[in-house]
Amino acid sequence: MSDALPPGRMIGILGGGQLGRMLSVAAARLGYRCHIYDPAANPPAGDVSAAVTTAPWVDAAALTAFAETVDVITYEFENIPTTTLDILERHAPVRPGRRALAVSQDRLSEKQFLRDLGLATAPFAPVTDADDLERALAQTGTPAILKTRRLGYDGKGQVWLNSPADAGAALAEMRGAEAILEGVVAFSHEVSVIAARGLTGEVAAYDPGENLHKSGILRRTQVPARLTRAQRADAVLLAGKILNTLNYVGVLGVELFVTERDLVVNEIAPRVHNSGHWTQNGCAVDQFEQHIRAVAGLPLGDGSRHSDVVMENLIGDDMDRLPDLMTTTGAALHLYGKPDIRPGRKMGHVNHVSAPRG
Numbered sequence: 001m002s003d004a005l006p007p008g009r010m011i012g013i014l015g016g017g018q019l020g021r022m023l024s025v026a027a028a029r030l031g032y033r034c035h036i037y038d039p040a041a042n043p044p045a046g047d048v049s050a051a052v053t054t055a056p057w058v059d060a061a062a063l064t065a066f067a068e069t070v071d072v073i074t075y076e077f078e079n080i081p082t083t084t085l086d087i088l089e090r091h092a093p094v095r096p097g098r099r100a101l102a103v104s105q106d107r108l109s110e111k112q113f114l115r116d117l118g119l120a121t122a123p124f125a126p127v128t129d130a131d132d133l134e135r136a137l138a139q140t141g142t143p144a145i146l147k148t149r150r151l152g153y154d155g156k157g158q159v160w161l162n163s164p165a166d167a168g169a170a171l172a173e174m175r176g177a178e179a180i181l182e183g184v185v186a187f188s189h190e191v192s193v194i195a196a197r198g199l200t201g202e203v204a205a206y207d208p209g210e211n212l213h214k215s216g217i218l219r220r221t222q223v224p225a226r227l228t229r230a231q232r233a234d235a236v237l238l239a240g241k242i243l244n245t246l247n248y249v250g251v252l253g254v255e256l257f258v259t260e261r262d263l264v265v266n267e268i269a270p271r272v273h274n275s276g277h278w279t280q281n282g283c284a285v286d287q288f289e290q291h292i293r294a295v296a297g298l299p300l301g302d303g304s305r306h307s308d309v310v311m312e313n314l315i316g317d318d319m320d321r322l323p324d325l326m327t328t329t330g331a332a333l334h335l336y337g338k339p340d341i342r343p344g345r346k347m348g349h350v351n352h353v354s355a356p357r358g
């Protein structure tokens, strides 16, 4: 506990969306205060935090002033510019560290990192032009997915190719951005593991959740996931391997495709993860508190699952269901305080909790 941050100290969070908001609430429960840094005004996390800085990622003076007020810095999203980190790291430790960000910011380095660890991935190849794409298609076959290497999320920046004839149109959609072609994995379902590593190297993992996506956006996570005992153990072990290799501090999300032969790693997220929201009502210590504990140098908490949970994202018009959800037995609501409802916008989530089936 010697490196542990005492209560009352300030934690800096880069990004003030719903993840930052829930991190800030968890930090407050442990007696910490949070300072949010976000280029957008009035971020959802601002409502529940001690301080907010509204400034661009390239504003050296604002970054320095922010970093001087905090004891440790963490983040809710992975696309933080390297130049921003250069400035912040002069004043306070940034956790999780640079390597995790570098690996996860670029789909190609992420896939290479996972393959080098001996983990199964979709077949992949880098693509910058039509010749590359032709070669890559010969490698992966079709169907395949062309994805931008950087800044893609929730299925954005992705094009499916059903046959090589789709190559020209798919490449045009990349608008000159560096891309990666992935063979489509024939999976039966998708799961994810949320795992944490503390400052002293201890590792803890939550029970894997089963995820349902629609149009690239997570709609639902349920625990327990359909996995054999061996698959469950494999999922947790591979997450531990990733955490230890990256010398990671904090919570990490690992998305997996379940196939007959393997658990295939789709991607890793160096942060708390939407598919881990069920932990808020399924465990004594949820992913947000676990992350705060890790970056603050505290021991990790008890993340064992005490209930079955179905987490449903509330997206856009799903908010019309609020009156019903308010009175549904076993439903725990988590709203993000976003004033405008827009199609595709994550407005909140609901955890449907029930007694464990055994």
Ligand code: AMP
Pocket: 122, 145, 152, 153, 154, 155, 156, 182, 183, 184, 185, 186, 190, 213, 216, 255, 266, 267
């Ligand atoms: P991503 O943004 O890479 O997480 O992709 C969003 C969703 O698209 C995933 O959760 C999958 O449902 C699907 N997807 C992405 N890549 C692949 C792949 N190589 N094979 C099959 N489905 C994929």
